[in-house]
Amino acid sequence: MNREGKMVYLVTGGAGFIGSNYIHYLFRRYQNIKVINLDKLTYAGNLANLTDLESNPDYIFVKGDICDPAVVHQIFLDYRPNYVVNFAAESHVDRSIGKPDDFIRTDMFGVFILLEAAKEFGIDRFIQISTDEVYGSILSGSFTEESTLRPSNPYSASKAGGDRLAYSYFATYGLPVIVTRASNNYGPYQYPEKLIPLFVTNAIEDKPLPLYGDGKNIRDWLFVEDHCDAIEFILRNGKNGEVYNIAGGSEKENIEITNLILELVGKPKNLIRYVPDRIGHDRRYSLDATKLKNLGWQASHNFREAIELTVNWYIEHPEWWKPLKSGEYLEFYKKHYKMEL
Ligand SMILES: NC(=O)c1ccc[n+]([C@@H]2O[C@H](COP(=O)([O-])OP(=O)(O)OC[C@H]3O[C@@H](n4cnc5c(N)ncnc54)[C@H](O)[C@@H]3O)[C@@H](O)[C@H]2O)c1
Incomplete structure (x- = not known):
C-alpha cells in the first residue's frame, strides 16, 4: 500500500485494447487503488479508451516507453507500485511479418527494463501478459503449460522471449513473477485491424471482409472481460514462478466467426473476399486451462452473448472506430490485403 493506504498498480500498455479494459475493470471492482498507466501511444494506443477516467x-x-529505463525508474521512484501488469507490446502478427524490429524491442527488451526496476525497488507481484501464440499451432489436442514453446512468427517469438525472461527473474532472483498465456480476445476498444473489429466495422460500412486462405484456421475466443477477471484472479491467487493458460473455451473456424458477424450486422455473405493466406499462418491454437480451473477460475461469459454485445458496441460507437480507419491504417491495409478499403 502507498502512503494514502492504496494498492498501486503499474499497468503498462493501458491505452491499448486489453489494458484499457483491465483498467476499467479495476476501477469497477476496487475503491482503494491507484493505477499508473504507462503507455507509449503507438498507433494501437488510444486515450479515447479511457476518457471517463481523466x-x-x-x-x-504517463506517456512513455517501457524500453526507457529513466521513465520506468522515475515511475517506481514516484509511485512504488505493488503490482506490475505488463500488457505493453507490439501485438499484430501481420505487422511483425513486415517489420519485426519494434516487436523484438518492446516485447523482449521492454520486459527486461520493467523486470530490472521491479528487482531494484521490490514488488508484490509482476504479471507478464504472454499469449497462447508462444506454443505455435496444434492440429489436435490442446497445449498445457508444460508444452514445448514453438512460436512461428516474429510476434510470437518475441512474446516467448519476454515470457521466459520474466520467468528467469523468478528462478534467478526470486522476483514474484507470474506469466499468463491467454487465447484470442474480443470485445470493446479493440483496434480495427484484428479480425473481429475489422470484420464488424467493414460489414457495417458494406466493405469487403478479407478472409485468409480457406477460412478454416481455428482460434479459441476469450471475451476481454473474462480475461481481465482471470488476470486479477491470478494476481491474487496464483503461485509465483507459475504459468497459467487462460482459455475462452470457444474454438471457432474463422469462417464461422465471419458468418456470425455478417448475421449479427445483418449483411450478405457476398461481402466475404478470400485473400492469399498469411505467411506461416498457424492453423489452430488450443489451450488446456485445467490448471487455472483447478485454482478456482473459469470464463463466465457465454460466447454467443458476448459476441452479440461486442458487435453491438461497435455498431453503437462509430465515433470511436471511424477516426482510426484513416491515414497509415489505410496504407497498411492496401499494401497488406492488396485492396482498397
Ligand atoms: N489481443 C489478444 O487477443 C491477445 C491475446 C493474448 C495475449 N495478448 C497480449 O496482451 C497484451 C495486450 O494486447 P492488446 O491486444 O491489448 O494490444 P494492443 O496492441 O491493443 O495494445 C498494446 C498497447 O501497448 C502500447 N505500447 C506498445 N509499445 C509500447 C512501449 N514500448 N512502451 C509502452 N507502451 C507500449 C501501445 O501504445 C498500446 O496501447 C499484449 O502483450 C499481447 O501480446 C493479446
Missing part, C-alpha cells in the same frame, strides 16, 4: 485522481497516465 478526472479520477487515482488514475495517472
Whole structure:
C-alpha cells in the first residue's frame, strides 16, 4: 500500500485494447487503488479508451516507453507500485511479418527494463501478459503449460522471449513473477485491424471482409472481460514462478466467426473476399486451462452473448472506430490485403 493506504498498480500498455479494459475493470471492482498507466501511444494506443477516467485522481497516465529505463525508474521512484501488469507490446502478427524490429524491442527488451526496476525497488507481484501464440499451432489436442514453446512468427517469438525472461527473474532472483498465456480476445476498444473489429466495422460500412486462405484456421475466443477477471484472479491467487493458460473455451473456424458477424450486422455473405493466406499462418491454437480451473477460475461469459454485445458496441460507437480507419491504417491495409478499403 502507498502512503494514502492504496494498492498501486503499474499497468503498462493501458491505452491499448486489453489494458484499457483491465483498467476499467479495476476501477469497477476496487475503491482503494491507484493505477499508473504507462503507455507509449503507438498507433494501437488510444486515450479515447479511457476518457471517463481523466478526472479520477487515482488514475495517472504517463506517456512513455517501457524500453526507457529513466521513465520506468522515475515511475517506481514516484509511485512504488505493488503490482506490475505488463500488457505493453507490439501485438499484430501481420505487422511483425513486415517489420519485426519494434516487436523484438518492446516485447523482449521492454520486459527486461520493467523486470530490472521491479528487482531494484521490490514488488508484490509482476504479471507478464504472454499469449497462447508462444506454443505455435496444434492440429489436435490442446497445449498445457508444460508444452514445448514453438512460436512461428516474429510476434510470437518475441512474446516467448519476454515470457521466459520474466520467468528467469523468478528462478534467478526470486522476483514474484507470474506469466499468463491467454487465447484470442474480443470485445470493446479493440483496434480495427484484428479480425473481429475489422470484420464488424467493414460489414457495417458494406466493405469487403478479407478472409485468409480457406477460412478454416481455428482460434479459441476469450471475451476481454473474462480475461481481465482471470488476470486479477491470478494476481491474487496464483503461485509465483507459475504459468497459467487462460482459455475462452470457444474454438471457432474463422469462417464461422465471419458468418456470425455478417448475421449479427445483418449483411450478405457476398461481402466475404478470400485473400492469399498469411505467411506461416498457424492453423489452430488450443489451450488446456485445467490448471487455472483447478485454482478456482473459469470464463463466465457465454460466447454467443458476448459476441452479440461486442458487435453491438461497435455498431453503437462509430465515433470511436471511424477516426482510426484513416491515414497509415489505410496504407497498411492496401499494401497488406492488396485492396482498397
Ligand atoms: N489481443 C489478444 O487477443 C491477445 C491475446 C493474448 C495475449 N495478448 C497480449 O496482451 C497484451 C495486450 O494486447 P492488446 O491486444 O491489448 O494490444 P494492443 O496492441 O491493443 O495494445 C498494446 C498497447 O501497448 C502500447 N505500447 C506498445 N509499445 C509500447 C512501449 N514500448 N512502451 C509502452 N507502451 C507500449 C501501445 O501504445 C498500446 O496501447 C499484449 O502483450 C499481447 O501480446 C493479446
